[in-house]
Amino acid sequence: xxxxxxxxxxxxxxxxxxxxxxxxxxxxxxxxxxxxxxxxxxxxxxxxxxxxxxxxxxxxxxxxxxxxxxxxxxxxxxxxxxxxxxxxxxxxxxxxxxxxxxxxxxxxxxxxxxxxxxxxxxxxxxxxxxxxxxxxxxxxxxxxxxxxxxxxxxxxxxxxxxxxxxxxxxxxxxxxxxxxxxxxxxxxxxxxxxxxxxxxxxxxxxxxxxxxxxxxxxxxxxxxxxxxxxxxxxxxxxxxxxxxxxxxxxxxxxxxxxxxxxxxxxxxxxxxxxxxxxxxxxxxxxxxxxxxxxxxxxxxxxxxxxxxxxxxxxxxxxxxxxxxxxxxxxxxxxxxxxxxxxxxxxxxxxxxxxxxxxxxxxxxxxxxxxxxxxxxxxxxxxxxxxxxxxxxxxxxxxxxxxxxxxxxxxxxxxxxxxxxxxxxxxxxxxxxxxxxxxxxxxxxxxxxxxxxxxxxxxxxxxxxxxxxxxxxxxxxxxxxxxxxxxxxxxxxxxxxxxxxxxxxxxxxxxxxxxxxxxxxxxxxxxxxxxxxxxxxxxxxxxxxxxxxxxxxxxxxxxxxxxxxxxxxxxxxxxxxxxxxxxxxxxxxxxxxxxxxxxxxxxxxxxxxxxxxxxxxxxxxxxxxxxxxxxxxxxxxxxxxxxxxxxxxxxxxxxxxxxxxxxxxxxxxxxxxxxxxxxxxxxxxxxxxxxxxxxxxxxxxxxxxxxxxxxxxxxxxxxxxxxxxxxxxxxxxxxxxxxxxxxxxxxxxxxxxxxxxxxxxxxxxxxxxxxxxxxxxxxxxxxxxxxxxxxxxxxxxxxxxxxxxxxxxxxxxxxxxxxxxxxxxxxxxxxxxxxxxxxxxxxxxxxxxxxxxxxxxxxxxxxxxxxxxxxxxxxxxxxxxxxxxxxxxxxxxxxxxxxxxxxxx
Numbered sequence: 001x002x003x004x005x006x007x008x009x010x011x012x013x014x015x016x017x018x019x020x021x022x023x024x025x026x027x028x029x030x031x032x033x034x035x036x037x038x039x040x041x042x043x044x045x046x047x048x049x050x051x052x053x054x055x056x057x058x059x060x061x062x063x064x065x066x067x068x069x070x071x072x073x074x075x076x077x078x079x080x081x082x083x084x085x086x087x088x089x090x091x092x093x094x095x096x097x098x099x100x101x102x103x104x105x106x107x108x109x110x111x112x113x114x115x116x117x118x119x120x121x122x123x124x125x126x127x128x129x130x131x132x133x134x135x136x137x138x139x140x141x142x143x144x145x146x147x148x149x150x151x152x153x154x155x156x157x158x159x160x161x162x163x164x165x166x167x168x169x170x171x172x173x174x175x176x177x178x179x180x181x182x183x184x185x186x187x188x189x190x191x192x193x194x195x196x197x198x199x200x201x202x203x204x205x206x207x208x209x210x211x212x213x214x215x216x217x218x219x220x221x222x223x224x225x226x227x228x229x230x231x232x233x234x235x236x237x238x239x240x241x242x243x244x245x246x247x248x249x250x251x252x253x254x255x256x257x258x259x260x261x262x263x264x265x266x267x268x269x270x271x272x273x274x275x276x277x278x279x280x281x282x283x284x285x286x287x288x289x290x291x292x293x294x295x296x297x298x299x300x301x302x303x304x305x306x307x308x309x310x311x312x313x314x315x316x317x318x319x320x321x322x323x324x325x326x327x328x329x330x331x332x333x334x335x336x337x338x339x340x341x342x343x344x345x346x347x348x349x350x351x352x353x354x355x356x357x358x359x360x361x362x363x364x365x366x367x368x369x370x371x372x373x374x375x376x377x378x379x380x381x382x383x384x385x386x387x388x389x390x391x392x393x394x395x396x397x398x399x400x401x402x403x404x405x406x407x408x409x410x411x412x413x414x415x416x417x418x419x420x421x422x423x424x425x426x427x428x429x430x431x432x433x434x435x436x437x438x439x440x441x442x443x444x445x446x447x448x449x450x451x452x453x454x455x456x457x458x459x460x461x462x463x464x465x466x467x468x469x470x471x472x473x474x475x476x477x478x479x480x481x482x483x484x485x486x487x488x489x490x491x492x493x494x495x496x497x498x499x500x501x502x503x504x505x506x507x508x509x510x511x512x513x514x515x516x517x518x519x520x521x522x523x524x525x526x527x528x529x530x531x532x533x534x535x536x537x538x539x540x541x542x543x544x545x546x547x548x549x550x551x552x553x554x555x556x557x558x559x560x561x562x563x564x565x566x567x568x569x570x571x572x573x574x575x576x577x578x579x580x581x582x583x584x585x586x587x588x589x590x591x592x593x594x595x596x597x598x599x600x601x602x603x604x605x606x607x608x609x610x611x612x613x614x615x616x617x618x619x620x621x622x623x624x625x626x627x628x629x630x631x632x633x634x635x636x637x638x639x640x641x642x643x644x645x646x647x648x649x650x651x652x653x654x655x656x657x658x659x660x661x662x663x664x665x666x667x668x669x670x671x672x673x674x675x676x677x678x679x680x681x682x683x684x685x686x687x688x689x690x691x692x693x694x695x696x697x698x699x700x701x702x703x704x705x706x707x708x709x710x711x712x713x714x715x716x717x718x719x720x721x722x723x724x725x726x727x728x729x730x731x732x733x734x735x736x737x738x739x740x741x742x743x744x745x746x747x748x749x750x751x752x753x754x755x756x757x758x759x760x761x762x763x764x765x766x767x768x769x770x771x772x773x774x775x776x777x778x779x780x781x782x783x784x785x786x787x788x789x790x791x792x793x794x795x796x797x798x799x800x801x802x803x804x805x806x807x808x809x810x811x812x813x814x815x816x817x818x819x820x821x822x823x824x825x826x827x828x829x830x831x832x833x834x835x836x837x838x839x840x841x842x843x844x845x846x847x848x849x850x851x852x853x854x855x856x857x858x859x860x861x862x863x864x865x866x867x868x869x870x871x872x873x874x875x876x877x878x879x880x881x882x883x884x885x886x887x888x889x890x891x892x893x894x895x896x897x898x899x900x901x902x903x904x
Contacts (some may be wrong), residue, residue, distance in 0.1 A: 032191075035356040042348025046341050053338065061328040062311060064264045067314035069324050071258045072271075073486050076317040079114055079254075080221060082107045083247040086117060087223040090245070094228075096481060097136070097166050104168025113254035114247050115218065117168040120181060120191075121243040123161045136179045140851065145180045155180045162191060162244065174845030181246075187220050193319070194222035194244060198236035202318025204273040205251060205280045207292035216293035217271075217282035221247045221318050251282045252290030259284065266329035269328065270305055271315075274323050441468040441776040442684030468776070491535045491618060495644050498570065499530040501540055502563055509547045513559050516551065517887055525564035532570070532641040539639065542612045542623070543572060546635045549609075550576035557632070568642040574635045581627040662783075664693035665793040670786055671695045673712065675705030675719035675731070676752070681775065685718060687753070688782055692794070702726030706734055714747050716790040718773070721753040721764070728753075732768055748789035752777075830863065830889065836869070837885040840878040848873050848881070861888075 016867070089095050089103055104117040123131045123143070129135040143155040143163045155161060164183035167173045181187050189664045190203035203220045224241045251271050259267070265288075273282035280294040283301065293301050308331045313324040337345070444465040448458060506522050513520045550559045557577025564571055609625070616623040621639035664670060672694045676682035682698060697712060699705035702719070703726040709717060721728040732749055739746040748770040764772050770789050773781050786792035832855050839847035852870055855861060861869075872881040 003826050009467060030359055032103070034359070035352050038348055038355065042345055042352065045344045045348065046337070049341050050337065053341075054062050057328065057330065058309060061267070061309070061326075063325075064262075064267055065311040065313060065326045066328065067262050068258055068264060068267065068269065069315065071262050072254065072324060075111075075113065075254050075258060076249075076315060078248060079111060079249055080318060082111055082114060083117075083200060083221050083223050083245060086247075087225055087245050089224045094269075097170075100166055101170060108168065113250050113257055114249050115216070115250045115253075116173060118164050118176070118248070119166040120162040120244060120246060121165050122241060123163060125157060125159055125161075127311055128161065131163075132178075139164070141178045141459075143180050144178050145183050146185075148185050152179070155183070158183070159170050168844075174843070174844055177845075178390055187222075190220065190318075191222050191244065192247075195238050195241060197319075198224055198238070200318045202320045204276045204320070205271070205282065207280055207282075207294060216253070216290075217251045217280060219249050219317070221249065252284065253293065255282065255284040256288055259288065268305070268327045268329060268331075270302065270325040272302070272323055272325065273320065275321075286454030295690075323408060326896055362857065393901060437468060437776050441465060442688075443680070444468065445779065446684065446687055491531050491538065493535055495531055495533050496536045497529055498532045498539075498641060499524070499526045502526065502543070503539060505543050505547065506561060507557075509544070509551060509561075513551050516554075517556070518551065519558050521558055521560045523560075523562045523564075525562075526570075531644040533644050534639070534641050538615045538619065539641075539676045542615055542637060543574075545609070545612050546574040546637065547573075549635075550574055550578065550633070552873065554578040566642055570639050570641045572637040572639070574637075575632060577632045580629040580631050580633060581625070583627055662692070662794040662796060666693075666784075668791055668793045669693075669695070670790045670792050671697075671712065671714045672786075673697050673699065673705065673708055673717045673747075674716040674792075675699045675702060675708075675717065675723070675728070677720060677723040681720070681752075681777075684777060685782070687775070692783075692786070694786070700748060702728060702731035706731050706738075709735060709747065710738065713744075716786065717747050717749045717751060717834060718752050718785075721751055729767055736768060746760060750785050750789065829855075829860065832858065832888055833885050837882050837889070840873075840885070841879040843878055845873075848878075 086100075086103060086107065089099075093099065095103070100117070100119060107117070108114055123133075128143060131498070132142055133140065143161050144152050146152060146153040155163075156176060160182070161180045163178050163180045164176050167176060181191055184191075185595075186206045194201035198314045200221055200223045203222075205217050205219050207217045222244050223246075224238075225243050226236070227240050227242050227243060230237075231238055255269055255271060259265070259269070269284045270281050272279050278295060279298050279302065280292065280296050280304065282290060282292050284290050302325070305325050305327050308327060310325060310327045310331070313326070315322040315324055319369075321444045371559045444461050447453065447461050448465065453461070502524055506520070506524070510522070547561065554576045556579070559577075560573070560575040562573040562575075587828070609623075613623045616637060616639065619639055621637065623638075624631065624636045626636070627633035670689075670693075672689050673753060674682060674685050674696060676685065676688070676698075677700055682700075686696050686698060697708055697714070699708045701723045705717070705719060706726065719728045723731075726734075728751060735749070736746055738744075750771045750773055751764040751769040752773050753764070753775065771785055773785060783794065832851060836848065836851040836855065838849055852866075852873060855869070856866060869884060872878075872884065
């Protein structure tokens with residue numbers, strides 16, 4: 001074999017190679033040493049210059065801080081003296097509300113940083129009622145208090161109260177009147193300390209809209225006022241105080257005024273109470289922007305101020321020691337060298353650069369050969385590294401593929417387990433929520449049938465019923481969405497009268513829209529009897545969802561419903577004059593739990609339109625929404641509903657009879673057995689059946705029910721599924737077995753359960769139950785079970801003894817009548833309403849009460865309307881009060897006709 005080829009360049013001896021590289025290294029070391037020395041000297045000179053300038057600036061800052069501290073202390077002393085002046089006026093004259101306002105306004109003009117003065121009389125528990133009713137007191141308002149969260153609630157009973165009776169200024173601060181500051185968690189300690197000591201005491205700084213009618217950082221000074229007969233020679237006695245005067249200081253405005261008066265800009269200041277556990281502080285930055293801080297934000301700001309150059313000055317106010325923490329404006333900015341420092345740096349850098357350049361020019365030539373050698377070594381290293389990387393990448397890809405296959409198998413198993421867990425959760429949730437909800441809705445409907453209840457109680461029960469039905473609809477929406485996502489949405493087509501269904505929905509929403517002053521324009525172009533085949537409940541759910549959205553989001557204008565047939569298609573149009581929907585919100589309107597801005601403001605779950613579109617698509621139809629901001633919304637629903645031959649079966653309840661006003665026809669008596677372990681569900685169902693006229697017997701579990709059915713042979717059986725001892729399924733199986741042995745007929749058995757998932761309903765029917773009723777009970781469903789499986793017929797119930805027949809006769813739901821125009825009101829009534837609206841917009845509580853008294857005296861409006869206006873005024877709901885008046889003044893919205901006093 002031939003010898004290996006020699007390299008192109010012969011290898012150098014070790015000594016020669018070392019000598020070749022020693023020279024450039026020595027030159028590089030010399031260049032670096034000289035450049036480092038020059039840069040070091042340059043930096044030292046620049047640092048010394050900068051340090052001298054910093055000491056000068058710190059001396060100027062210390063002087064400015066002392067000037068600001070002295071000026072701020074003078075302002076605090078002046079505020080305390082102003083409060084003492086106002087207190088001393090109570091000893092000189094009998095200071096009434098007008099005199100207090102005149103004296104206080106004079107002081108406020110001289111001291112604009114005092115936001116308000118307040119008079120807090122001492123009111124004992126025996127004096128409370130007289131104080132609340134007297135015009136010089138709270139004039140019909142109750143004493144209230146603020147809790148730790150700043151929420152207003154009626155004051156609890158105590159030995160004495162210190163409510164706000166008068167404020168200066170009085171305008172715009174009516175919401176503070178009646179607030180008992182003696183229990184306020186922020187201000188009460190200072191108030192009681194002032195009462196105990198007889199001196200002026202200041203509260204710690206705080207920032208609260210509910211306590212100061214603003215979000216500024218404030219502190220309150222309290223000064224006790226003794227009885228008129230008290231003299232200085234007697235000494236101070238807390239039990240002889242007849243009240244306190246207080247002054248609320250705007251600390252941020254005071255800082256601004258002090259800085260402007262001193263003419264010192266560029267200083268950032270913090271005013272705080274160092275003994276406060278959770279400090280609330282006010283900050284004035286170098287741009288004269290004031291802001292209050294509290295909690296963790298205040299702690300972070302305080303730590304940041306103390307971490308750099310700062311100055312701390314002590315201040316005294318009302319027996320409390322405060323701190324003024326100042327920081328120069330240049331402390332928070334990045335350091336910027338001036339001309340002198342830059343000149344020193346420039347000279348040193350130029351000298352070091354020239355010297356280093358001379359040495360580096362020689363080093364560059366010596367390093368070129370080294371660079372070529374290094375390039376060759378790097379090339380070989382890169383080729384080797386590339387080959388190793390390729391091998392590692394190939395092995396990693398194989399491992400990654402195996403890992404992905406394992407992850408896919410694991411994900412498939414987890415998805416299957418999650419689907420099973422979700423199905424189990426939905427079944428349990430449906431049963432556990434519907435069982436107590438059945439008691440709430442059922443007992444509410446039973447109580448609503450009691451005509452002896454007062455109208456307010458009936459209204460509250462109606463609210464409970466509506467809330468329970470809303471919760472039930474929400475549960476159904478969640479279950480429907482889950483079934484849709486699982487591909488398990490089931491349709492139950494049946495023949496029904498479409499015209500009747502649309503008319504009932506239109507009458508229902510005409511009443512709701514009329515209650516909000518919105519006319520419902522209906523154009524239903526269908527035959528008087530329009531038999532079609534489809535899922536009646538889902539079609540009604542879609543239409544009611546569209547009309548419900550139109551009523552909810554429309555404040556004024558009109559709502560339209562247009563229904564007509566185009567061949568086999570039924571077209572349903574719902575339009576409104578509401579605020580409309582922005583294009584970006586319209587694009588995501590059919591996503592689950594997604595709502596537009598109006599939906600977030602009005603409330604809701606964001607499921608209604610999602611379910612409506614899925615149901616429409618499942619029935620072979622379409623649902624489209626068209627809307628533009630400010631131009632209302634239009635919904636178009638198209639469903640394939642061809643006409644069916646024949647007539648629709650009539651309802652077992654005669655037309656015109658409302659739920660709660662019917663009984664069994666004596667010609668069709670019914671004997672029913674109720675098997676139910678839940679006491680409340682059993683009580684509701686038994687009450688309903690007995691009210692209808694059925695003979696009812698009860699069993700508490702499946703074993704008792706089996707014995708009772710065998711002994712009595714009822715016409716119909718209602719049984720729960722989940723029961724102790726013997727559940728409903730096993731009871732039914734044993735009932736069928738005994739009936740087959742004895743060759744006796746089995747009565748119809750209706751399953752009753754809070755589990756209402758579709759596959760469970762089908763399962764119960766397949767197990768031999770005659771029908772299924774879910775909880776909460778729909779009374780109409782019980783009627784249908786009796787008519788369909790027990791042959792029952794219903795007639796109108798006779799009036800209850802002791803009540804006039806007209807009190808129980810069901811009245812048809814009237815179509816909303818257009819209200820009389822505003823011109824029907826007399827000119828003086830319109831003028832009084834306009835004056836009341838302006839007072840509400842200005843937030844003047846006294847003016848609002850005065851105008852309401854004028855309206856009551858003139859009696860130009862119905863009593864119900866006057867009561868609603870006064871109730872809104874008592875709740876300080878000025879915006880709602882103004883909207884009600886605008887509705888009365890708007891053409892087509894005012895009416896002088898008598899109204900139902902219970903109309904909402």
